[in-house]
Amino acid sequence: MAKKILVVDDEINIVVSLEFLINQAGYDLCTANNGEQALVEVDRFEPDLILLDVMMPRVSGFEVCRRIRANPDWQHIKVIMLTAKGREVEMTKGLDLGADAYIIKPFSTKELMADIRKHLEE
Numbered sequence: 001m002a003k004k005i006l007v008v009d010d011e012i013n014i015v016v017s018l019e020f021l022i023n024q025a026g027y028d029l030c031t032a033n034n035g036e037q038a039l040v041e042v043d044r045f046e047p048d049l050i051l052l053d054v055m056m057p058r059v060s061g062f063e064v065c066r067r068i069r070a071n072p073d074w075q076h077i078k079v080i081m082l083t084a085k086g087r088e089v090e091m092t093k094g095l096d097l098g099a100d101a102y103i104i105k106p107f108s109t110k111e112l113m114a115d116i117r118k119h120l121e122e
Helices: 011-023 033-045 061-070 087-097 107-122
Strands: 005-010 028-032 051-052 080-085 101-104
Touching: 011 028, 011 101, 011 107, 028 033, 033 051, 033 061, 051 061, 051 107, 061 080, 061 087, 061 107, 080 087, 087 101, 087 107, 101 107
Parallel strands: 005 028, 005 051, 051 080, 080 101
Antiparallel strands: none
């Protein structure tokens, strides 16, 4: 059974490129364009990994990560923050909230896919 990835980003061009890469790699995919929708999809889709933007409407990626880590049923989900917020304080906050990795946009698609594979194999 294919691993499931939830992409959460409000930038359509990022979502489209990630959809292509993730589908090409053979993973099941679901998308959400805001933090509120992301939490609904986590419950419905039950992803193995989430690519999570920080700056989004309604609920920030930081808050989504915090809620995921607060729910015992979601502890197994890997969270990779994928964001333009690249200051050290923001990276530290994301990792302290429980993100498994923090990748800054613009990103290398090759490195991102390698990181996804690594986290899904853990």
